[in-house]
Amino acid sequence: MFDPLSLKYDAAGLIPAIAQDAASGEVLMMAWMNADAVARTLSTGRVTYWSRSRASFWIKGESSGHVQQLVEMRVDCDRDCLLVLVEQTGPACHTNRRSCFYTGIRDGAEVVLSEPMV
Amino acid sequence: MFDPLSLKYDAAGLIPAIAQDAASGEVLMMAWMNADAVARTLSTGRVTYWSRSRASFWIKGESSGHVQQLVEMRVDCDRDCLLVLVEQTGPACHTNRRSCFYTGIRDGAEVVLSEPMV
Numbered sequence: 001m002f003d004p005l006s007l008k009y010d011a012a013g014l015i016p017a018i019a020q021d022a023a024s025g026e027v028l029m030m031a032w033m034n035a036d037a038v039a040r041t042l043s044t045g046r047v048t049y050w051s052r053s054r055a056s057f058w059i060k061g062e063s064s065g066h067v068q069q070l071v072e073m074r075v076d077c078d079r080d081c082l083l084v085l086v087e088q089t090g091p092a093c094h095t096n097r098r099s100c101f102y103t104g105i106r107d108g109a110e111v112v113l114s115e116p117m118v
Numbered sequence: 119m120f121d122p123l124s125l126k127y128d129a130a131g132l133i134p135a136i137a138q139d140a141a142s143g144e145v146l147m148m149a150w151m152n153a154d155a156v157a158r159t160l161s162t163g164r165v166t167y168w169s170r171s172r173a174s175f176w177i178k179g180e181s182s183g184h185v186q187q188l189v190e191m192r193v194d195c196d197r198d199c200l201l202v203l204v205e206q207t208g209p210a211c212h213t214n215r216r217s218c219f220y221t222g223i224r225d226g227a228e229v230v231l232s233e234p235m236v
Contacts, residue, residue, distance in 0.1 A: 002223045018136055018145060025143025027136060030199040042223060075228070076218040077211050081148040083219040093195050100194040101201040105120045105160060110193070 004038040008080040014050060015082055019060075019092065022071040022085035028092035029100040031058070033082065038073075045070045047084055066090040091117045122156040126198040132168060133200055137178075137210065140189040140203040146210035147218040149176070151200065156191075163188045165202055184208040209235045 009015050014032040021028055031049040033041065037057060040048040047068035051058040061067030068086040075082060093100040096116035104111045127133050132150040139146055149167040151159065155175060158166040165186035169176040179185030186204040193200060211218040214234035222229045 001226050002228050016134055016148060018148065020145055027138055027145065027201055030134060030136065030194065042226070073223045074219040074231075075221045075223065076148065077213050077215075077220070078218070081218075083145055095195050097195075100196070100199075101192040102195070103193045105191045105193065108119050108160070110120050113192075 004035040006079065007038065007075065008078065009035065015080060017049065017082040017084055019047065019068060019084050019086050021088055026099055027101060028088055028098070041070055041084065042073060047086055061089060066092065122153040124197065125156065125193065126196065127153065133198060135167065135200040135202055137165065137186060137202050137204050139206055144217055145219055146206055146216070159188055160191060165204055179207060184210065
């Protein structure tokens with residue numbers, strides 16, 4: 001059986017989790033989980049992070065409705081990073097964009113690559 | 119102009135960088151950069167991380183030949199995470215697998231999803 005405590009957490013007890021759209025492959029966001037958030041994500045199927053700013057569980061989309069349904073959790077070779085494949089409802093980003101990675105560096109300048117969803 | 123010092127680094131001066139295959143969309147690995155590694159990656163086009171274990175720059179593939187050619191660097195909304203779209207030569211993972219995220223959690227057990235490249 002997979003044990004969330006078998007992962008490697010940082011000094012704050014957190015592990016980075018990359019959320020990727022399971023259908024399109026788009027990388028949506030990166031946030032942090034603690035061992036309990038990993039366990040809750042697996043048991044509920046709702047991707048749940050640990051909010052460092054609020055120091056509380058963050059069930060993605062709980063207030064906005066922009067939930068992430070877990071398709072599969074993957075662990076990297078060093079066991080210190082997670083990839084969560086998700087079905088994302090609406091935008092993943094708090095700016096209302098599909099992905100948080102909407103700024104590209106092109107020819108040394110920042111370029112906004114996508115607009116907020118309507 | 120984009121200034122690497124405008125990003126948000128952690129207490130160790132590092133920012134997580136997710137490497138994604140620009141062609142296939144596969145998430146290959148996650149590693150860390152400091153501001154100099156960000157600048158070197160942009161100026162050389164060779165993705166360069168900061169190795170926490172060796173405390174030195176890590177030009178990906180410098181010894182193995184498994185280089186990452188930068189296609190585009192992206193910054194997230196909080197400016198505390200990077201996505202680097204790359205052309206990956208050979209495997210990204212030190213286990214000789216294309217991606218470091220080769221272990222899936224399925225029905226509560228760990229399943230190896232890909233084998234080392236030959």
